[in-house]
Amino acid sequence: EVYFGKYGYKLNINSEKDIDRVTIRERLEAIIVKKGEDMDYVEGKVVDFDYKTYPVKWFIKTWGADKKYRIGYFFWLIPSRLHLFGVENYDNNEYVRLYIMGADKYGRDLWSRIVFASRISLSIGLIGMAITFALALVFGGISGFYGGFVDEVMMRIAEIIMSIPNFYLLILLRSLLPLDIPSTQIYILLVFILSFIGWAGRSRVIRGMVLSIKQKEFVEAAIAIGLPNRKVLFKHVLPNTMSYLIVAATLAIPGYILGEASLSYLGLGIREPDASWGLMLAQAQDVTIMTKSPWLLIPGIFIFITVLAFNFVGDALRDALDPRSLG
CATH class of the missing domain: 1.10.3720.10 (MetI-like)
Structure with missing residues (x-):
């Protein structure tokens, strides 16, 4: 269990994948995912990770399992995964979401x-x-x-x-x-x-x-x-x-x-x-x-x-x- 004093919540960390979803700071030019710096030791082991930067670019192709927010069909004839803009993923196994107007209290875009x-x-x-x-x-x-x-x-x-x-x-x-x-x-x-x-x-x-x-x-x-x-x-x-x-x-x-x-x-x-x-x-x-x-x-x-x-x-x-x- 790791307590994030700066952000005011606790999270049970079971794997490195859980830590990847902890802190997301949104900026216009990039999304920076930062792990480790704001963690206070409570119990167990805290692992420090490096920065990961995902630039926001025009005409981004979506990879991985995400289907919900892709364009669908280009002119209803040609299958396409092209977005007008989005976050470029260096690792195709993970997907970073961009909420341009933030999220509501339930975490919805x-x-x-x-x-x-x-x-x-x-x-x-x-x-x-x-x-x-x-x-x-x-x-x-x-x-x-x-x-x-x-x-x-x-x-x-x-x-x-x-x-x-x-x-x-x-x-x-x-x-x-x-x-x-x-x-x-x-x-x-x-x-x-x-x-x-x-x-x-x-x-x-x-x-x-x-x-x-x-x-x-x-x-x-x-x-x-x-x-x-x-x-x-x-x-x-x-x-x-x-x-x-x-x-x-x-x-x-x-x-x-x-x-x-x-x-x-x-x-x-x-x-x-x-x-x-x-x-x-x-x-x-x-x-x-x-x-x-x-x-x-x-x-x-x-x-x-x-x-x-x-x-x-x-x-x-x-x-x-x-x-x-x-x-």
Whole structure:
């Protein structure tokens, strides 16, 4: 047993191979594995070893038994072990891993989990947005086009949903469902919950646009020649709301990403061992952990950049598609 006073942990040393994994100091230009210097004698024999330096280089070939992090197939045709960058191994019998953003408290590569978590965080935003605007388009279109009693009933339903604060409604809907369900089912439920709370406000905007569009001459002409109301609505009226939908949908995606991140951060969303940005950020709740491992806040930076990027794209589309913004 060897005690490492500088690093604050004990390790049972059964072989030289165990000592090889003890201390890894990461640097940008190289990984240096140092053994022996920081060891305090407790019981048994302590063996001193020399330095081993593994340079970080571009286009590294992986050898040995590692399969998980290799590229896979180059253009899906030619088998390849080539990495964009990595640690060059002088001894093909051992493999040194490079964690460019560090590791979480379980020793998992943070960068790999951020990449995999983006699939959940981004897809929930995109799918939730698509469902929301499909509901809003149909609901608001029917309400505005037919008017009368149908309009009154549909808009009162939308106003009831809008009167409840979105975040509290989000937590309420999630708390009504079992907490021990698999992550796949949680993913589907999150998509539908986020879609449910977002369609009401958009449907009122689309209703107002439909009320204006149906007074246009081309719509009155379509009705005059005997086209069915359903065809007039879906072929002539709703397509004229697309400029608003494109801009609003782009600006709405960050809200869904933040909604999923909030639920996962509170423990009501995606569960381990699956990953989402909110779930990864939940590991940095403790001030002590943030002080010792500040890199655990990196998922929050990705959330910030993604939300900002979608907002910039939405503003650019609004300036390009809004007729009032054109000279």
